[in-house]
Amino acid sequence: MTHPGELLKKSGLYAGKELGQNFLSHPTTAQMIVEKTGVDKETTVLEIGPGLGAITLPLARSCKQVVAVEKDRRIIPLLEEELAGEGICNVTIINQDILKTDIREIAGTEKLVVIGNLPYNISSQILFKLVTIRQVVTRAFLMFQKELAQRLLSSAGTKDYSRLSAVVQYASKISRVADIGPNNFFPRPEVNSTVLRFDFFETKGMGEADEILLFSVIKAAFSKRRKTLHNAMSGGEMGLTKELVGIALKNAGIDASRRAETLNVQEFIDLSKAVGKLNALES
Numbered sequence: 001m002t003h004p005g006e007l008l009k010k011s012g013l014y015a016g017k018e019l020g021q022n023f024l025s026h027p028t029t030a031q032m033i034v035e036k037t038g039v040d041k042e043t044t045v046l047e048i049g050p051g052l053g054a055i056t057l058p059l060a061r062s063c064k065q066v067v068a069v070e071k072d073r074r075i076i077p078l079l080e081e082e083l084a085g086e087g088i089c090n091v092t093i094i095n096q097d098i099l100k101t102d103i104r105e106i107a108g109t110e111k112l113v114v115i116g117n118l119p120y121n122i123s124s125q126i127l128f129k130l131v132t133i134r135q136v137v138t139r140a141f142l143m144f145q146k147e148l149a150q151r152l153l154s155s156a157g158t159k160d161y162s163r164l165s166a167v168v169q170y171a172s173k174i175s176r177v178a179d180i181g182p183n184n185f186f187p188r189p190e191v192n193s194t195v196l197r198f199d200f201f202e203t204k205g206m207g208e209a210d211e212i213l214l215f216s217v218i219k220a221a222f223s224k225r226r227k228t229l230h231n232a233m234s235g236g237e238m239g240l241t242k243e244l245v246g247i248a249l250k251n252a253g254i255d256a257s258r259r260a261e262t263l264n265v266q267e268f269i270d271l272s273k274a275v276g277k278l279n280a281l282e283s
């Protein structure tokens, strides 16, 4: 691979902060990440934000096909040139915003492995999106700012446990793959990064409507972190009355004075089922 600084300079381009463009500049790091994914010649991969191809090149050599979704139109000719220079022809580049991309359509009848050194400003949104379309994704390997990775890994009852941790832990088994220091990127970021692995699963007994309700309940519970669940969940976007929240908590066997960050995923499921039952009775 050509060093990203050299490629950009040659074309009179610059790395865009708003697109989170910190390109991997060490081929060995990119190769290590690809090896950890375990992709083979049977695997179709969706790469989010291929940039100048640091991951795309070793990935394409290892898998059947890469579909690479890149928002920045300016750098696509550089990526195409890099791929052509290495004689790689199993990469399809789509110039699109991943948040607007129909990933189900990309998958078609196949299941995808998703890989991305994500633009940090939209990593949470991307992850939410992957959770909702996880029927077509077997596993994902995503690079995050180290602090966000830590939040995702943290368990109920710890200070880092958040709305995102609960939603993603509901839908996947998360594990740490590697910590990557700032010297591996151009331009060099201020922060440390971590690659996480997500093995997605379906949860038995939870249909689409149940999941929408569950995610709303988790959002409402974390909307006012410092308040008790009883107070945090009353009113707000869901429009739940204090009385209904009190009964739902009681029916779910959850003390109303607890706070959102103390509830594990199963307790959130129990609570959302209790809210669902009461909503059904009311309508």
Ligand SMILES: C[S@@+](CC[C@H](N)C(=O)[O-])C[C@H]1O[C@@H](n2cnc3c(N)ncnc32)[C@H](O)[C@@H]1O
Residues within 6 Å of the ligand: 019, 020, 021, 022, 023, 024, 025, 048, 049, 050, 051, 052, 053, 054, 055, 069, 070, 071, 072, 096, 097, 098, 099, 116, 117, 118, 119, 120, 122
């Ligand atoms: C951190 S860079 C990683 C680039 C490359 N994968 C690497 O490791 O060197 C993030 C990439 O995501 C692209 N990007 C930013 N926002 C995006 C979006 N909404 N949809 C798709 N790609 C996006 C950026 O242009 C950039 O190429």
